[in-house]
Amino acid sequence: MTRLSALVVDDERLARRELVALLAAHPEVAVVGEAASVDEAAPLVGSLDPDVVFLDIQMPRRSGFELLAACDVRGRIVFVTAHDVHAIRAFEVNALDYLLKPVHPERLAQTIARLVNAAANPPPPQNRLELDDHLFLAEGRAARFVRVRAIVCIRGAYDYAELVLDDGKQLLSPRPLKEWETRLPERAFARVHRTAIVNLEHVERVEPAGDAYRVHLRGAGEPVPLSRRHAARLRAWYERP
Secondary structure, eight states: OOOEEEEEEOSOHHHHHHHHHHHTTOTTEEEEEEESSHHHHHHHHHHHOOSEEEEESOOSSSOTHHHHHHSOOOSEEEEEESSOOTTBOOTTTTEEEEEESSOOHHHHHHHHHHHHHHHHSOOOOOOOOOTTOEEEEEETTEEEEEEGGGEEEEEEETTEEEEEETTSOEEEESSOHHHHHHHSOTTTEEEEETTEEEEGGGEEEEEEETTEEEEEETTOSSOEEEOHHHHHHHHHHHHOO
């Protein structure tokens, strides 16, 4: 039988005790630690290296998301929240599921089944994102949720990708352009160069630039390059019914 080590992180002692008690009914999971804050949880993640972290989001001083920036969480994340976050696909987080407070035994059982299945089987190919999906993205030592449609363009930055948002923010992502290309909505985003992906809703104009072209985008500042090879694909996209 698969047995997974778990860390429970919640600033409310009663909430921790209730979740630990519910988990006791599942022999597949062994709670190896508890923490009441990000500061308490970070060293436990390092020493215990849990297979799963049940992570509260709303906590005083530092939110649960800040734990992900404070240490290397290699296990699965199950968010525990009082808010409905069903629209969130945490592309930047190794998140498997979320639980709404108060946690119901039947819903927890579904999560445990997913954890066991994920441990026993390789992850399936991920579906494409939708424009109204939200992503969890790091912003320095903080983090924020970003709607997919708010991404103006993505530029290659060595092994990273730089996201330009419609509010002018620029965020670095550890995922390369190729991975972003396979996840973004293909009818809304297009690869225009080996170093750039653009949101077609933000394209203002395309103009020649020597042997290639430049794409001017609302809110992106400097234009992004457009190669001749990708120009044909872009033209075909606009000509689609």
